Amino acid sequence: MIDHLRGADQPAPDTISEQQVLDDDFQLALWCCYELYYRGFDGTAPDAEWDPRVLAFRAELEKPFTGWLRTLTGPALAATTPVAEQLRALIDADDGPSLAAYLQRHATRDQFREFLLNRSVYQLKEADPHSYGIPRLDGATKAALVEIQTDEYGGGRAERMHAELFRTTMRWLDLDDTYGRYVPDVPAVTLALSNAMSLFALHSRWTGALLGHLAALEMTSTLPNRRYAGGATRLGATEEQARYFTEHVEADAVHEQIAAHDLCGRYAEENPDAVPDILFGAACCLALDNLVAEHLLTAWNAGQEGQVAS
Incomplete structure (x- = not known):
């Protein structure tokens, strides 16, 4: 191999x-x-x-x-205020390109399709990397992570698992929903986004970064998914076909608080030295999302959408 x-x-x-x-x-x-x-x-x-x-x-x-x-x-960030406040400040300071706003108002069907194709690399195994953190935690922090992950996995109902909801959205635009189908076709930035999660997931040394990454995902999900849903509806998606996005609007509003306070906040209290890692994981999430957004928007502005293999 x-x-x-x-x-x-x-x-x-x-x-x-x-x-x-x-x-x-x-x-x-x-x-x-x-x-x-x-x-x-x-x-x-x-x-x-x-x-x-x-x-x-x-x-x-x-x-x-x-x-x-x-x-x-950038350089590692040290603990200066409660970690939940630092996570919020990090997110509020992010000024990356708004891919969600473009998809809501301007994207063509081919562009939205390419967005879904790139997202499928992670979304078809959504939540799996962060589940590696469960056995490394205890008490309230473990309970907080399990609470988030339970929703990601549909509360035990296969048809409500977020990965399955994403498959329905993929089929709306005639994409192949086979696990890993588009990995050979996506750019390096898309694979890097997925690889960062796996790096943090597979090393106990990076547990703090894994939790910070999850917190950033949850804390930046509600508004973009509302915009994704609006763009999908504009392009003709039914309520069922857009449910992946609308489900995240409601669920992640709750997950945001759990991830910032009950998960990262409590973990930081128990492991003060892990605060820089928590913030590093969150910063990686934001920076890699921005790179993917920049890549797609640059290609679309140059008229290069739809050139990924079908």
């Missing part, structure tokens, strides 16, 4: 600069390493994720990736 990921003529990953981290092949190789911990691949040994060669190769990729994330988000 390593030979297929690296390629016979490729340099060892420790020679890769941070500028090369956003190479499509780099991010795809890292995504493949991480995917062994989710669904795996046909023809791959069931225990391939523990192969020492895979672990070593993954570590070689993670080093420049983590360094690039640090550069992307």
Whole structure:
């Protein structure tokens, strides 16, 4: 497997600069390493994720990736005020491009389709990376994370799982809702967004970052999803086809408070040294979302929508 990921003529990953981290092949190789911990691949040994060669190769990729994330988000932030307040300040200061506003008012069907195609890389396994945090927590922090995740998984009803709701939205625009179908087609920034979640999920050292990432997701979800729903309706989506977005408008208004206060706030009280990691995870979420938005909007403004494989 390593030979297929690296390629016979490729340099060892420790020679890769941070500028090369956003190479499509780099991010795809890292995504493949991480995917062994989710669904795996046909023809791959069931225990391939523990192969020492895979672990070593993954570590070689993670080093420049983590360094690039640090550069992307700036210097580490220290605890100065309650972490929930710092998370809100971080989000309020974010001035990235408003992809949601464009999709609400201006996007064509092809553009909305491309948006869904890119989102499918994570959304078809929505909540799974953050669930890795559950066994690392205890007491109230564990209960808070489980409360959020229970809603993400539809409260035990398969048809209400957020990943399943997203499949319905994909089918509205004739997208293939097979898990991982569009991974080979999306740009490196989309894979990087997914890979950051897996980086935090698979390392207990990054538990704080995993929780901060989740908090940022929940705290920035309500308004964009209201706009996504408006754009989908404008383009002819039925109530059922837009339910993925409308479901998040209501659910994430509640999740925002749980994630900021009951999850991150309590975890920071119990682990004061983890505050910089919590804020790092949140900053990664915001910065990577902005990169994906910038990539799509730049392509659309140049008239390049709809060029991803169907």
